[in-house]
Amino acid sequence: MLTPLDAWICSKIAPSVTGAPNEPLTRSRLEDYQLGRLRATVEHARSHSPFYQRQLAGIVDTGLRSLEDISALPFTTPADILAHDLRFLCVSQGEIERVVTLCSSGTTNAAKRLHFTRQELELTVDFFHHGMTTLVAPGERVLILMPGELPGSVGDLLLQGLERLGAQGILHGIVRDESAAIHQIIVEEIDCLVGLPVQLLGLVRHADAATIPPGRIKSVLLSADHVPAAIVREIERAWGCPVFNHYGMTEMGLGGAVDCRARNGGHLREADLYVEIIDPVSGRPLPDGEPGEVVFTTLTRVGMPLIRYRSGDLSRFIPQPCPCGTVLKRLARVTGRLAGRLQLASGGRLGMAELDEALFPLPGLLNFRAAVTVEHNRDCLQVSLLSRAGASAGLCRAVRAALEGIPVLRQAVAGDYLRIAPPVVMTDSNWQSSSSIKRTLHDYREKKKC
Numbered sequence: 019m020l021t022p023l024d025a026w027i028c029s030k031i032a033p034s035v036t037g038a039p040n041e042p043l044t045r046s047r048l049e050d051y052q053l054g055r056l057r058a059t060v061e062h063a064r065s066h067s068p069f070y071q072r073q074l075a076g077i078v079d080t081g082l083r084s085l086e087d088i089s090a091l092p093f094t095t096p097a098d099i100l101a102h103d104l105r106f107l108c109v110s111q112g113e114i115e116r117v118v119t120l121c122s123s124g125t126t127n128a129a130k131r132l133h134f135t136r137q138e139l140e141l142t143v144d145f146f147h148h149g150m151t152t153l154v155a156p157g158e159r160v161l162i163l164m165p166g167e168l169p170g171s172v173g174d175l176l177l178q179g180l181e182r183l184g185a186q187g188i189l190h191g192i193v194r195d196e197s198a199a200i201h202q203i204i205v206e207e208i209d210c211l212v213g214l215p216v217q218l219l220g221l222v223r224h225a226d227a228a229t230i231p232p233g234r235i236k237s238v239l240l241s242a243d244h245v246p247a248a249i250v251r252e253i254e255r256a257w258g259c260p261v262f263n264h265y266g267m268t269e270m271g272l273g274g275a276v277d278c279r280a281r282n283g284g285h286l287r288e289a290d291l292y293v294e295i296i297d298p299v300s301g302r303p304l305p306d307g308e309p310g311e312v313v314f315t316t317l318t319r320v321g322m323p324l325i326r327y328r329s330g331d332l333s334r335f336i337p338q339p340c341p342c343g344t345v346l347k348r349l350a351r352v353t354g355r356l357a358g359r360l361q362l363a364s365g366g367r368l369g370m371a372e373l374d375e376a377l378f379p380l381p382g383l384l385n386f387r388a389a390v391t392v393e394h395n396r397d398c399l400q401v402s403l404l405s406r407a408g409a410s411a412g413l414c415r416a417v418r419a420a421l422e423g424i425p426v427l428r429q430a431v432a433g434d435y436l437r438i439a440p441p442v443v444m445t446d447s448n449w450q451s452s453s454s455i456k457r458t459l460h461d462y463r464e465k466k467k468c
């Protein structure tokens with residue numbers, strides 16, 4: 019079985035759709051279910067959430083006749099949650115089990131808060147349980163390199179999901195000491211690792227990685243909004259095991275989509291989420307296959323439902339059938355975030371994804387930071403590197419060459435719109451690990467102009 023998700027979703031939607039419970043999942047059964055859930059979600063939000071009462075007040079008819087009708091409803095944005103999180107609630111605060119606070123990456127210190135009921139956390143545990151059977155067998159041991167101390171945190175929910183499938187989850191948390199994590203992998207005979215892409219790259223490229231017995235690690239799950247293909251290739255090459263992607267954000271209820279064994283696109287959690295890809299400028303839904311912004315509506319959340327939430331992530335649906343035969347929609351690897359893409363003086367746009375794919379293949383590079391400043395009316399790209407001990411000598415030259423190979427940067431340099439500053443190599447001690455924080459391309463140009 020290449021994916022367990024179709025059977026799982028089939029069993030979840032069976033009580034809500036016509037047909038025999040053991041009837042296989044089809045696209046039309048799933049869409050019947052989604053239409054019913056969309057109608058229910060819109061009505062529930064409009065009746066119980068002060069935010070949506072107001073947001074939907076001007077819309078005379080919210081009765082959806084088809085899935086496409088959802089496009090008549092307004093978007094919900096991260097700024098809406100930032101400003102009014104409590105006005106989204108459809109239940110009393112006493113019914114909220116967990117509040118997740120997300121720090122904004124903007125210039126303010128404002129934080130976005132997401133509220134979940136116990137039942138909603140249960141839905142995520144259920145997704146993790148079934149999703150993880152793609153890559154973990156009962157009896158196997160999984161080291162979780164993500165935060166998990168707090169009840170309801172991603173690590174905690176994953177531990178619960180793994181327990182249900184008969185695997186043993188072991189919480190390590192964010193990696194602060196690679197040697198200690200590698201030691202734990204060996205001593206505890208870990209079969210599978212779950213973590214953030216740059217953190218896993220740090221393990222693969224650590225000197226102690228050679229002490230991990232060949233074949234010890236059987237699978238890796240990388241979870242992030244953007245998983246660089248260069249890091250996937252590096253882990254697969256070093257450890258000879260398949261690397262799976264998980265895409266999710268807190269607003270989705272932490273889990274969103276996971277690869278099947280064909281590892282060709284994330285299979286969406288479609289019983290809980292209705293996902294659209296829209297043109298980020300016009301806001302219009304795009305046909306399957308065209309790249310745009312991921313927008314989703316929650317289908318099973320009663321505490322803080324979200325209608326047409328703009329994720330800011332860039333991806334596309336993969337229209338071709340998956341070798342696993344799934345009827346679920348598949349999301350291509352997220353290629354970056356809208357907000358993180360900077361407009362250069364040359365007119366081109368640069369995002370972390372381009373930098374990631376160009377720089378992470380370079381041996382010895384563990385992480386980097388990048389910022390654009392202004393210098394004599396030109397853009398200036400500054401990159402700081404975290405490198406493996408002893409790897410810095412040739413690395414700066416290689417980084418520079420890799421940066422000059424990125425088309426948008428090459429054009430900007432050729433037109434004298436941009437200078438690439440000599441990369442700065444940092445050591446572990448002055449790096450101040452920011453690995454748990456979203457990696458972004460910083461824009462310091464406005465500040466310098468003032």
Ligand SMILES: [Zn+2]
Nearest residue numbers: 278340342344
């Ligand atoms: Zn598949």
